[in-house]
Amino acid sequence: MTAPLVGVVMGSRSDWETMQHAVARLEQLGVPHEVRVVSAHRTPDLLFDYAASAASRGLRAIIAGAGGAAHLPGMLAAKTPVPVLGVPVQSKALNGLDSLLSIVQMPAGIPVATFAIGAAGAANAALFAAALLAADRDAIRAALEAFRARQTGDVLDHPDPRL
Ligand code: RP5
Numbered sequence: 001m002t003a004p005l006v007g008v009v010m011g012s013r014s015d016w017e018t019m020q021h022a023v024a025r026l027e028q029l030g031v032p033h034e035v036r037v038v039s040a041h042r043t044p045d046l047l048f049d050y051a052a053s054a055a056s057r058g059l060r061a062i063i064a065g066a067g068g069a070a071h072l073p074g075m076l077a078a079k080t081p082v083p084v085l086g087v088p089v090q091s092k093a094l095n096g097l098d099s100l101l102s103i104v105q106m107p108a109g110i111p112v113a114t115f116a117i118g119a120a121g122a123a124n125a126a127l128f129a130a131a132l133l134a135a136d137r138d139a140i141r142a143a144l145e146a147f148r149a150r151q152t153g154d155v156l157d158h159p160d161p162r163l
Contacts, residue, residue: 004034011066025126040071051079061129070102
């Protein structure tokens with residue numbers, strides 16, 4: 001078993017529908033990862049333990065998804081030097097605008113890289129984590145380049161949207 005380089009965490013099992021898009025990209029690119037439910041509000045001690053041990057366990061990035069009063073990414077970032085990539089989950093009450101603002105509006109000094117609301121943000125957080133790792137991991141760089149080439153090819157091969 002390869003030790004995980006990326007931790008994918010989410011505030012609730014209900015966030016999986018969104019966060020599965022991050023995990024799918026990591027799997028596609030061959031990035032070793034782990035997946036956990038860690039709630040800032042319901043399991044604060046677990047959050048602290050997860051963040052405190054992240055660097056020593058070898059994690060190089062944490063993708064954290066949460067919705068509503070989304071404190072998980074910011075609290076993780078407060079407790080670890082490992083880069084935290086925040087994914088705002090689309091909430092029922094406010095469509096994820098609450099999640100986005102909760103995650104993006106960090107005070108100076110504790111950064112959280114914040115992505116788009118929902119599935120696109122989750123996918124892009126994974127691609128961003130892969131890009132961070134690609135600098136010194138040839139296999140991940142090659143997988144990322146192949147993904148980009150396929151994506152470009154898909155567009156160029158289908159120029160007429162009616163077909
Ligand atoms: C947040 O509250 C979670 O990240 C989730 O998006 C939201 C709702 O959680 P559940 O009530 O569905 O468990 O902490």
